[in-house]
Amino acid sequence: MLKVSSCLESSSIELRGIVPVTMLDWVGRVACVLFVGGCNFKCPFCHNPELVLSPKKQSLLSWEKVRQHLETKKKWLDGVIITGGEPTIEYGLEDFLSILKEMDYSVKLDTNGTRPRVLSRLIKEELVDHIAMDVKSSFRKYSKAAGVSVNIEKIKKSIDLIVNSGISHEFRTTVVPKLAEKEDVIEIAQYLGNRKAQHYYLQQYNPKVTLDPKLMETKPYKRELLINLTEECLRFVPTELRG
Template identity: 35%
Template sequence: MCNAPSPWSRLRGLEPMSLCDWPGRVCAVLFLGGCDLRCPTCHNFHLAWYSQDDPCLSRIHILEILARNAPWLDGLVVTGGEAALSADLPEWLAELHARLSLPIKLDTNGMHPAVLERCLALRTVNLVAVDIKGPWDKYPLLTGNRVSAHQARASLHQTFKLAEHYPDRFLFRTTLVPSLSPEDIQAMSMLPPSGHTLHTQPYRPFQGRHHKEKAC
């Protein structure tokens, strides 16, 4: 269920320039606090689980920075945490798009297809990057028991249907965490819908790096 507060009240971080969050583009990155999952390998766990400990960023200040930098940016990335926890994410993205005229990429765990569907219908996102955690039967292990195999399959199948409808707007990826076997990775490669590839990225153990100091 998507019942988190508005994205403005979840905003905890801004990276004014990133070269690695949207391949081929110079982007700004906005970080929204809060996540419904508890992945044991999460690198952004403070942002995802304890964001209430940090102050919310000023809406006016963030819009000023983004508007000033927009002329030399190629895009805006919205990540978390899990951005799609907020039911009004589509309207929030529409506001950003209207103010900045920048393409928007949204990172998501794929568990909130109804919010994604509205984002796509409103044409507020240019690319949705979906993390597939593992084969269905390993979802409880990989998400801190927040998602059952049945829930994972149901949510991601809805997400895959959206990808079939908007084939140019989706990217599927997975992080090769230690609990995934070669057989798991082989099985996962068959999950995305026709025409899509599952992109893999290496797992790097957490070494205390803050979410605004990303390695790439």
């Protein structure tokens, strides 16, 4: 695919999915969600396993159609969310975000925080307006929750980069039995609170679609437990419950 840096005619990344309009994924904004394929994690509870395990088998979206949608709906949309998969491993991400900026769109980036150098460049070049980083579990259980060996120092560096960036941000943890339990979430909240993070969201685990089929048999925590856990986290960092 053609790589461009200042042109509305081409996209330099491969888009594998779209939610044309959402009011749920970026607080206070009506946004379009664009999905890239491929990920350097294999979280057992991932709810987009097809984008992780077989991204090339997913339909490739036409950039021309995506561009037309963004231009046509510009009166109603006030943001574009880039998610995946893991966008920061996608070749041409910076060029693509530049295109969105040329279209006068605000950009939210979803990331797992494994590539702090990429995040640093995006922040420095002012290509993102909001960053949402998933914090999979406490650092001692991180690799288990991510499904691969994780360099924790890179995760910590990304957290610090985001918090100190001066831009809007949030951190999120999907509360999964055995992978991200009460004590893990409390540790995360304490760590984020010490870093002065803006927002922390707890997400209910959904067993309907998972990368590891065995996890479909794992029952989510009861909502009452998550409400209580949210209140405990509030002692350290602004926390809300989603899902």
